[in-house]
Structures are given as C-alpha cells and as structure tokens.
Amino acid sequence: MTTQENSQKPKEANNSENTFKKIISHAKEYGFVFPSSEIYDGLQAVYDYGQYGVELKNNLKNLWWKSMTQLNDNVVGVDAAIFMNPLTWKASGHVDGFNDPMIDNKDSKKRYRADTLIEDYAAQLAEKGDSEKAAAIVKKMNQLLEANDLKGVYNLIVEEKIKCPLSGTSNWTDVRQFNLMFSTQVGSVAEDSNTIYLRPETAQGIFVNFLNVQKTGRMKIPFGIAQIGKAFRNEIVAKQFIFRMREFEQMEMQFFVRPGEEMKWYEQWKETRLKWHQSIGLPAEKLQFHKHEKLAHYANAAVDIEFAFPFGFKEIEGIHSRTDFDLSNHQELSKKKMQYFDNELNENGKPYGNYVPYVVETSVGADRLFLAVLCHAYTEETVGEGENQKERIYLKLHPALAPVKAAIFPLVRKDGLPEKAQAIFNSLKYDFNIIYEERDAIGKRYTRQDLIGTPFCIAVDYESLENDTVTIRYRDTMTQERVKIADLRSKIENEVSLKRIFEKLG
Structure with missing residues (x-):
C-alpha cells in the first residue's frame, strides 16, 4: 500500500460506513426491512421483510430454485421440517462441536467471539502495514482453536493487549465455548418432554432424505437435492444489519457424486455459482473467491464466494466438498444403510458395487444475497446542470428481481385518464406485479418508484385517449x-423475464 492510499483509507472507510447507514435507513423507510416487533423495541438481530423486501427476496429465491431444479435435469428439491429427531444433530456433530469461543469484557459487559476479536485486531495490524505479524497471530489463533486450547486463546488476547472497542480496556473474562443451537421442549407434559433443536442448518434435512429421494425419483449418481428453508443460530455477536442474524434463510444444494470425483465437481460448481451471481447483476470486480485454510471437520476442500459490502468483502455463498462424512455418520448412528448401488461403473471389469456417495455442497445465505443485491443496487447520482442540478437516489435492480415491475400513472385525475390507466392496469396485473397510482405530481410519483427500484413507469395522457x-x-x-x-x-415481459438471466448462464 502506498502512502497516498494509506492516507485515504480512513476517509474511504468512513464513506463506506455512511453509505451502509443510508442503505439500512432506506430499507426501512421504503418498505424493504423492518426491525422485528419494533413497537416493543424490537429483538436484537431479528428482522422482518416489508412489502417490497419480501417481493425482492422471493424473486431471488425463485430464481435460485429454478436455476437449480429447472436448468439442471439431475437436481430435484425437498422441503424438510425444521424440527428433526435430536439424534440427527448428534450424527452431524452439532451437539458436541457446534460452538464458538466467547469472551466478555468486564467493564463494558459486552460479549465477543474471541476469534473475531483477534481477527479484527490482526486486520488493523495489516492496515498499518504489519501484515507479517497479522498473519502470524491468525495462524497461532487457528492452531489454538484446533487444539481447543481456550486458555491459550485468552493468553493470546492478553499478550497482544487487545482492547474492547467500547470500554477501551483489556479486562477480560476467560474464554469459553458457546453452543450455537437453540433448544426447546416437545411433549404435552413437562415431565415427559424431550429436548429437540431448531435446526442450525438445512443440509441435514437433505441428507436424511437421501435414500427417499434417490429411490422414489430413480435418481442416478451424480445428482443433487436442493432446499430453501429457515435455520437458527444463537450467534454470540449478531451485527451488520441482516448479514448475521439469529433466524435466517438458506438456499442449499447437496450434490451426490462418486468417491474420487468430488474435486472435479467441486471445481465445476465453484465456477457455476460465481457465474450465477454475476448473471443477476453483481459485478465481477465485487466478487472474489476466499479459500479456506482451516477446514470444517466434514470437509476436504472449501471456498467462499465473497461480495464487496460497504463493510468489506464478506461471504454470501460457501462451496464445500463434504466427503462422505454426513451420510456415513447417519448410517452409523441410525443403523440404516446410506449406500448407492452403481451398476454403471466398472473397475477392472468388475462391478463397483455399493458405496456411500461423496457430497459437494453449495450454500447461499438468502438474507446475505438480498443484502448484497440491495447494497449494489443503491445508487446516488447527480442529474441536471447549473441551477437545475440535484441529487437522485434509486435502486438499480435487475428488472427480473425488482419487487414491482411497472407503475401505471394517469397524468391527471380527470377527463377519463384514470379510467384509461385503470383499464391498462387491469389488463397487465395477471402477468406482472404492478401498481396503479394517481396521487401527487407525476414527478413525485416517478421518484417514489425509483426509490423502490421499479424499472418502468407508464404515463397515460390525453394522447392516450386519441x-x-x-x-x-x-x-x-x-x-x-x-x-x-x-x-x-410483450415489452415488459422481454425485460423482466427470468430468461434474460438464464441466457447468461447458458
């Protein structure tokens, strides 16, 4: 980093922070995202989608679903229950190992993820030009976490004199593990109730249904199972608006392959998914791969697709080679065979026989994708010249994703123009999500539609009657x-159809 770049960085960071605040404010003011139960002061890290937010999110989910199940003849879908037999989470490793290291500052009473605290400190060192020390600290932290040495993690924080961002002190508690699963009781009588969990991921609903789908669908390896659904994690630190929430939605596809072929499919799905994000309007320069050096217990390869949010590059999708970990563990604990008989594969002229398939996973955070699309779409520009110059704000959403496709306006509220406009609205409303509006000057109506990202405004005037x-x-x-x-x-259909996106995917 040059001296000039370094001197500009605080200003750029400040501008990005201000932009993100504007986006959050815009999301609430124009009906995209509201704090949940706001009349009771809300609930931390829980949000509701408003009338335009739910349309945008549904459009994203619908596009993802069709991209997976309609464009791939070997991918089908399921919708598994949120509640599952608790043994599911024993087999998956969540009961014993789904933890984050947490630490509290005794002065601010603020709780932090210890690894995040250290990573943020290392990032500050890197920004100051000490990248070598930053990398060494992160490497040491990963080694300590791998060994479950929580005392060592605490000592690292103390040795580096890492301070609480709020209190400015290093008065820390010990580091301890914090299980991220929400638990509840099921049963009609308290004494007879059993502990079950709100699922922390949607993937296990796919794995336990692997044989059901394979047999009833007569699916042949390789094939995939897709699912969209809610998941729940009791995050220690939930922050950055809807980027990290306790209740969130995942769009996942588990792709079952022959053992030994997983890396070929892993590379293919990496490129396919990156291309998909670009097809919906996220530019290549705002997307990057981030390879995992420290792998989850179930993976032999993992990479994130990251988007350049105003607060930095962060994950919106993960692609993981999960090996046969999940199916093998479910097979062992349930005593039910999770094997596939491959009668098309021969080895040295002999049938290959039964095997537990390997899995390549693509997992998109629906809420994070929504936020990425919203951040990229939020546009401020100066229009006009001289005394007529003014600032303009609009959401530059892909027409296929826009909550409202078109707005119908009569120029004035008299002389038969409203009736003509209403007739046009009635003829189009069965094909598109459109709105009719006749209040205020037409310039104000245009501005309102710009602010929610409506791609087309249709004005009905006196010439329309002629x-x-x-x-x-x-x-x-x-x-x-x-x-x-x-x-x-036909004009609107050509612009808002999902075909425009599918064509980019080939």
Whole structure:
C-alpha cells in the first residue's frame, strides 16, 4: 500500500460506513426491512421483510430454485421440517462441536467471539502495514482453536493487549465455548418432554432424505437435492444489519457424486455459482473467491464466494466438498444403510458395487444475497446542470428481481385518464406485479418508484385517449419512449423475464 492510499483509507472507510447507514435507513423507510416487533423495541438481530423486501427476496429465491431444479435435469428439491429427531444433530456433530469461543469484557459487559476479536485486531495490524505479524497471530489463533486450547486463546488476547472497542480496556473474562443451537421442549407434559433443536442448518434435512429421494425419483449418481428453508443460530455477536442474524434463510444444494470425483465437481460448481451471481447483476470486480485454510471437520476442500459490502468483502455463498462424512455418520448412528448401488461403473471389469456417495455442497445465505443485491443496487447520482442540478437516489435492480415491475400513472385525475390507466392496469396485473397510482405530481410519483427500484413507469395522457399509446419512462436513464398500449405486455415481459438471466448462464 502506498502512502497516498494509506492516507485515504480512513476517509474511504468512513464513506463506506455512511453509505451502509443510508442503505439500512432506506430499507426501512421504503418498505424493504423492518426491525422485528419494533413497537416493543424490537429483538436484537431479528428482522422482518416489508412489502417490497419480501417481493425482492422471493424473486431471488425463485430464481435460485429454478436455476437449480429447472436448468439442471439431475437436481430435484425437498422441503424438510425444521424440527428433526435430536439424534440427527448428534450424527452431524452439532451437539458436541457446534460452538464458538466467547469472551466478555468486564467493564463494558459486552460479549465477543474471541476469534473475531483477534481477527479484527490482526486486520488493523495489516492496515498499518504489519501484515507479517497479522498473519502470524491468525495462524497461532487457528492452531489454538484446533487444539481447543481456550486458555491459550485468552493468553493470546492478553499478550497482544487487545482492547474492547467500547470500554477501551483489556479486562477480560476467560474464554469459553458457546453452543450455537437453540433448544426447546416437545411433549404435552413437562415431565415427559424431550429436548429437540431448531435446526442450525438445512443440509441435514437433505441428507436424511437421501435414500427417499434417490429411490422414489430413480435418481442416478451424480445428482443433487436442493432446499430453501429457515435455520437458527444463537450467534454470540449478531451485527451488520441482516448479514448475521439469529433466524435466517438458506438456499442449499447437496450434490451426490462418486468417491474420487468430488474435486472435479467441486471445481465445476465453484465456477457455476460465481457465474450465477454475476448473471443477476453483481459485478465481477465485487466478487472474489476466499479459500479456506482451516477446514470444517466434514470437509476436504472449501471456498467462499465473497461480495464487496460497504463493510468489506464478506461471504454470501460457501462451496464445500463434504466427503462422505454426513451420510456415513447417519448410517452409523441410525443403523440404516446410506449406500448407492452403481451398476454403471466398472473397475477392472468388475462391478463397483455399493458405496456411500461423496457430497459437494453449495450454500447461499438468502438474507446475505438480498443484502448484497440491495447494497449494489443503491445508487446516488447527480442529474441536471447549473441551477437545475440535484441529487437522485434509486435502486438499480435487475428488472427480473425488482419487487414491482411497472407503475401505471394517469397524468391527471380527470377527463377519463384514470379510467384509461385503470383499464391498462387491469389488463397487465395477471402477468406482472404492478401498481396503479394517481396521487401527487407525476414527478413525485416517478421518484417514489425509483426509490423502490421499479424499472418502468407508464404515463397515460390525453394522447392516450386519441391513439392508444402511452409513455414509458425507464428508471436507469430516465429516458421516455412512446409505445402502443397493445405492445406493453410483450415489452415488459422481454425485460423482466427470468430468461434474460438464464441466457447468461447458458
């Protein structure tokens, strides 16, 4: 980093922080995301999606689902229950090992993930030019965590004089493990109730249904099972708006392959998924791969697709080669065979026989993807010249993802224009999510639609009564075009169809 770059960094960081605050404010003010149960002061790290947020999120989920199950003839879907037999989480390793190291500052009463605290400190060192020391600290931390040496992690924090960001002191408690699973009781009588868990991931619902899907669908290896669903984690530190929440939604696909072929499919799904994110409008320069050096207990390879949020590059999707860990553990604990008979594969002229498949996983955080799309779409620009110059804010969403596809406006509320506009609205509402609005000056109506990302505004004026034409105003360029009412449906359909995205995927 040059001296000039270094001197600019605090300003850039400050600008990014301000931008993120604006995006959070925009999300609430215009009906995308609300704090949950806000009238009771909310609940930390829990959010509700508003009327436009739920449309955008559903559009993203629908696109992901169709990309997986419709474009791939060997991928099918399931919808597994949130509650599962607790032995599921014993086999998966969550009961014994789904923990984060936590530490509290005695002065601020603030709780932190110890590894995050150390990583943030190392990042500060790197920013100051001491990358070598930063890397050494992270490496030592990983070694201590791998050995479950929590005392060593505490000593590392003390030795480096890492301070609490709030109190500015190093008055820490011991480091201890914190299980991230939410538990509850099931049963009609307290004495007879059993402890079960709210699932911390959706993947296990796929694994326990592997044989059900394979046999009933007559699926042949390689094949995948996709699922979209809620998961729950009692995060120690939930922060950065909807990036890290205690209740969140995952879009996962587990791809079952022959042992020994997992790395070929791992590489293929890496590239496929990166291309998918680019196809929805996230630019290549804002996406990167981050390879895992420290692997989860179930993986032999792992990489994240990260997006450049205002607060830095962070994960939006993980691609993992999970080996046969999950199916083998479920087979061992349940005593039910999780094997596949491969009658197409021969080894030295002999049938290969039964084997437990290996798995390549792609897992997208639906909420994180929503936030990435929202952050990239949020646009501030200066328009006009001289005294007419003004600031403009709009959401530059891909038309296929926009919550509202078009808005119909009568120029004025008289002379038959509302009736004409209403007739156009009624003819299009069965095909697209559109809205009709007649209040306020038309300029204000355009602005409101820009703020929620509506790609097309259709104005009905006096000429419309004479020749059945309307004016389409395009969100991104603000240019206007006169078109026939009869051509509206095909014109909108061409722009908002998922086909525009599918074509980019090949």
